[in-house]
Amino acid sequence: MHAVRRAAASGVIDVVVVVAPTAACDEVRALLAPLVPGVVVVPGGAERQDSVRRGLDALPDDVDVVLVHDAARCLTPPAVFAGVVAAVRAGSPAVVPVLPVSDTVKRVAGNTVVETVDRSELVAVQTPQGFAAGPLRAAHAAAAPGTAATDDAGLLESLGHPVRVVPGHQHAFKVTRPVDLVLARALLAEGAP
Numbered sequence: 001m002h003a004v005r006r007a008a009a010s011g012v013i014d015v016v017v018v019v020a021p022t023a024a025c026d027e028v029r030a031l032l033a034p035l036v037p038g039v040v041v042v043p044g045g046a047e048r049q050d051s052v053r054r055g056l057d058a059l060p061d062d063v064d065v066v067l068v069h070d071a072a073r074c075l076t077p078p079a080v081f082a083g084v085v086a087a088v089r090a091g092s093p094a095v096v097p098v099l100p101v102s103d104t105v106k107r108v109a110g111n112t113v114v115e116t117v118d119r120s121e122l123v124a125v126q127t128p129q130g131f132a133a134g135p136l137r138a139a140h141a142a143a144a145p146g147t148a149a150t151d152d153a154g155l156l157e158s159l160g161h162p163v164r165v166v167p168g169h170q171h172a173f174k175v176t177r178p179v180d181l182v183l184a185r186a187l188l189a190e191g192a193p
């Protein structure tokens with residue numbers, strides 16, 4: 001609900017398709033319908049990539065720009081959605097919001113450091129990721145079953161499409177670990193946009 005509310009507040013979204021666990025679809029539809037009239041809710045698949053494909057299949061054919069967003073990144077501010085769509089509309093087939101990596105990063109083998117990676121060349125990738133609809137549909141159709149990419153931009157990269165980066169936001173973190181939930185609650189209590 002938080003993710004859909006922020007996407008809708010961006011002013012750049014015309015159609016919302018939510019992919020949810022099969023058993024939760026009715027409840028999710030009832031929750032979201034007052035927020036986004038006409039919201040489509042479809043059951044997800046075994047892996048994230050399967051769920052995205054099912055969402056794509058539920059989109060109207062005439063949609064030309066698609067955002068793929070993790071509901072787990074529920075506090076992503078509306079401005080990030082708008083920035084990603086603007087970059088796709090400016091001509092990039094694939095756009096990802098990113099943040100610089102702030103920790104030192106090392107490659108390891110077992111419990112031994114092999115090397116320190118130059119973090120100035122690294123970014124952490126968030127969602128929503130934005131795509132021209134045709135290349136995104138083609139990349140999902142071309143992905144071999146069982147070769148799960150960790151993000152959708154990775155599927156387009158593997159076909160040789162350029163992927164553009166735009167600024168992400170610290171509030172767009174994934175709520176994955178218990179500490180993330182504590183942070184999300186604190187940000188909501190502070191009135192995060």
Ligand SMILES: Nc1ccn([C@@H]2O[C@H](COP(=O)(O)OP(=O)(O)OP(=O)(O)O)[C@@H](O)[C@H]2O)c(=O)n1
Nearest residue numbers: 019044045046047048051070071072174175176
């Ligand atoms: N079969 C799946 C698995 C995940 N997701 C979505 O993909 C996003 C990332 O989920 P997940 O991979 O579970 O992220 P983490 O919580 O980071 O879990 P993990 O540590 O296993 O990567 C979430 O919005 C989730 O709803 C999905 O739609 N369908």
Ligand SMILES: C[C@](O)(CO)[C@H](O)COP(=O)(O)O
Nearest residue numbers: 048070125126127150151152
């Ligand atoms: C798409 C993503 O959120 C970009 O960082 C990430 O790759 C999802 O990974 P997960 O392992 O499915 O959470």
